[in-house]
Amino acid sequence: MNFRIVKSDIESQARSGIIETDHGNIQTPIFMPVGTAATVKAVHQTELTNDINADIILGNTYHLYLRPGMEVMRAAGGLHNFMGWNRPILTDSGGYQVFSLAANRKLKSEGAYFSSHIDGSKHLFTPENVVDIQRDIGADFIMAFDECTPYPCDPKYARDSMHLTHSWLGKGIKHFKYTESKYGHNQCFIPIVQGSVYPDLRKESAEFIAAQGMDANAIGGLSVGEPVEDMYAMLEIVNGILPVEKPRYLMGVGTPVNILEGIARGVDMFDCVMPTRNGRNGMLFTQKGIMNMRNEKWKSDFSLLDHDGTSFVDKAYSKAYLRHLIVSGERLGAQIASIHNLAFYLWLVREARDQIIAGSFTSWKNSMVKVLVSRL
């Protein structure tokens, strides 16, 4: 993997660049659609490439390990082959699932014991076997195994958790270096900064992660319920320490505004379930603000779904039609909404990139932020 910055903004920390992988280039800043279980829910791969123009998508270690399992994954020749996606893939390590499935987890120094949500069977994730699993999956970017602390989180817990994540990181990197890619393409290992909302912990963690010298770095444990000001403050601290010349990935973020503010603070990569999940639940993100498609006001509004939209669905269907599909629980509604939202998110980061290159990012960002929070 190689990263080069094409243009850095003067008024902010924003930059645009290109990440080169064996599965193609990624123009940054980038938003990565989440495809947890070998599918971006309700969206075809052809739509992702031809219409939405996603440079890279996510997969999830936890889900793929449980189903279909690594035997199938190896037999398929990896996730790219399995799902018919030949662009880059990043897999999350399962660290977030350890957090979100808190009811069943048990953390030990060696790793996380958990019960499958599918059949209740018991499993153990370790910093090492999570690398093995992601080798089997064959993701271009593989994530370190971490604990994503909840919010609120007391300082003691946050500190202990961060140190646990750091110790897991040492084991993970060692195992990563000891093992090899299985399908002939290069894989990049990404360590994750933790530290909750505590500046001293974030500083310590960012320094620890930066010292590992990996090709890209990630920021985790944010957008878990903390005030956005805290998230932005942590980003500023962390990105002041993580190396400028390497991609920075803010995990799980976020709203369109979060993404713009993240870009302004030097983040290059984002992922979030919001465009797909909220889309399935009837929410549309647009350049003019958000729309709840279930609202009665769209009932007889036959105007284009989104006049400014870049996806084919925006011009092919009306607001009234999508409302009908969503309200009726029709699957096509989830598809149209997901495609629209992802296309919007990808438009947003592409536009940000163009504005950075044009030198007009900050003023554009500030005016966008004002509009995006409004409700249509």
Add this chain to the structure above:
RNA sequence: GGGGAGAUACCAAAGUGGCCAACUGGGGCAGACUGUAACUCUGCUGGCGUAUGCCUUCGGAGGUUCGAAUCCUCCUCUCCCCA
């Protein structure tokens, strides 16, 4: 012609003297959703801008009672069975 059952809020359906402005489900309306156990979850759904408050409701009209959706009388309508 004979016998029987029933009419409850947008729909379906509980309740059969006070704890009922009325269970529950659907529908409707609104909100939430941030490294996806999520086509999910939450709230509201007679009126009064809020209410542990007031007002008007349970086919219609009377009546019994301190008190009725619940008991009585008559009326209207619906459904089922036998001829």
